[in-house]
Amino acid sequence: MKTQISGTDLLELGFPEGKIIGVALKINSKRNGFTREEMIANYKKVLATPENYIDDVVFSKLAVALIDKANEKPEDFIALNPNPNSFSAYGIEQIEEGALKQMNVAMQLPVTVAGALMPDAHQGYGLPIGGVLATKNAIIPYGVGVDIGCRMALSVYDIPEEFYFENEMKFKRELVAHTKFGAGHGFHGQYKANHAVLDSDGFNTTAFIRNLKDKAWSQLGTSGGGNHFVEFGIIEFAQDDAVLNIPKGKYVGLLTHSGSRGFGATIAGHYTKMAKEVCKLPDVAKNLAYLDMNSQLGQEYWMAMNLAGDYASACHEIIHNKMQQALGAQVLAKVENHHNFAWKEIWNGEEVMVHRKGATPAAKGVMGIIPGSMTAPGFLVRGKGEENAINSASHGAGRQMSRTQAIKTITQNQMQTILKDHGVTLIGAGLDEAPMAYKDINQVMAAQTDLVDVVAKFTPKMVRMADDGSRED
Structure with missing residues (x-):
């Protein structure tokens, strides 16, 4: 028997999307002695005649929110552009409708200059994951994303392929010993890592950022949950690469994917809330609330975002340094790139803010890493500088199943079979990260x-991933 009330239930009753749903769910969490059926009946009455419940002990906040909503006028909001520019989309036949709709809304912002959608795109909050948006003098916290500065880092070792297969247990031991995963997880006491990023003046810009320093320190050198990983693999150069100075051949490599942990997530939540207060957009675009780069808030977020990006990079550096020392290996080349960030770039002769939410910078000659899944290959790439893509590329294969759908449809046996077929050792991870949940990287x-x-x-x-059900990605 169903006892809970969800946001979907409230939408079906006729409640408008947005904060009103949150108000209603908060009331429901207390329940006040009502059964589910009684709550539903009360919700219907409040929705029909909110003026009758303004002084009600339980439902007054919901009634006031509904009345305020009914009294909203178009002039209370920043108008969207009814005739926006079109955007470029790559691999559009693989992109879900929800991501396309979100990108269409993003193109209607009055500050939008240009947009592009990468072939791994799927629906997110605000800007779709895989979305690239150039804006004029404005920065969008949810256009950057929750995991600010999330990135890929690759170390190519002077270790031949054969050595890995002869010493798998050594690699497993070092992988477990020198990595830590999961939302909220960190180091304590003498085990805390140190890095110059902790001495950054950025931590002194505001009291809000200063109060996050201890959290940042404890999680320094760790990886998040969700799709974040640290993995060993074989990287094959089909020909000599003069730029990296690596001869043709197969080498052992370390690849990491993670971001700015709880530090970045807290920054994202705080400044998104601030943006929504000062930038009133219609409900369809509310998660794209932006900050003027000439405002104090805009400058605060810009500095905080860059600090979170530096912090994310430091986390990877610590992991890679630990692993190099543990293996006693020489690093032939190291490549790092980030997504979930905003860059000041020149577009059509003017400075714009380019948001890449789950998209890899791919200006001409710029190196990047595009991973597949735990059993599918990833690719070390060099950007071509395609202007229609706003100098961007995908940041991975992209999901073709939601996490919930993957858990419901993929069995443990199926996951173990595909891992065995590909000769992959997995430490941690849940069914929501199963290879079948992702698009075909070769098509992408x-x-x-x-x-x-x-x-x-x-x-x-x-491959090592979080095994505690974390959803930080």
Whole structure:
């Protein structure tokens, strides 16, 4: 028997999307002695005649919120552009309708200059994941995303392929010993890492940021939950690469994916809330609330975002340094790129703010890493500088199943079978991260041949992910 009331239930009753749903659910969480059926009946009455419940002990906040909503006028909000520019989309046949709709809304912002959608795109909050948006003198916290500065980092070792297969247990031991995963997880006491990022003046810009320093320190050198990973694999260069100075061949590599942890997530939540207060957009665009770069809030967020990006990079550096020392290996090349960020760039001769939410920078000659899944290859790439893509490419394969759908439809046996077939050792991870939950990376790469050149292929062999159900990604 169903006892809970969800946001979907309230929408079906006729409640408008937005904060009113949150108000109603908060009332329901207390329940006040009502059964589910009684709550539903009361919700219907309040929705029909909110003026009768203004002084009601239980439902007054909901009644006032409904009346305020009914009295809203178009002039209370920043108008969207009814005739926006079109945006470029790559691999559009693989992109879900929800992501396309979100991108269409983003193009209607009065500050939008240009947009593009990458072939791994799927629906997110505000800007779709895989969305690239150039704006004029404005920055969108949810256009950057919750995991600010999330990035890929690759170390190519002077270790031949054969050594890995002869010493798998050593690699497993070091992988477990030198990584820590999961939302909220960190180091304590003597185990805390140190890095120059902790001495950054950025931590002194505001009291809000200063109060996050201890959290940042405890999680320094750790990885998040969700799709974040640390993995060993074999990276194959089909030909000599003069830029990286690596001869043709197969090498052992370390690939990491994670971001700014709880530090970045707290910054994102705080400044998104601030943006929504000063930038009143219609409900359809509310998660795209932006900050003027000439405002104090805009400058605060810009500094906080950059600090979170530096912090995310430091986390990867610590992991890679620990692993290099543990293996006693020489690093032949290191490549790092980030997404979930905003960059000041020149577009059509003017400075714009380019938001890449789950998209890889791919200006001409810029190196990047595009992973597949725990059993599918990733690719080391070099950008071609395609202007229609706003100098961007995908940041991975992209999900084709939601986490909930994956958990419901994929069995543990199916996941173990595909891991065995590909010779992959997995430490941690849940069914929501099963390879089948992701798009075919080869199709994604085929859709962006105009955007990047492939330099090398990385085949995962030993993967560690969070095993506690974390959803930080």
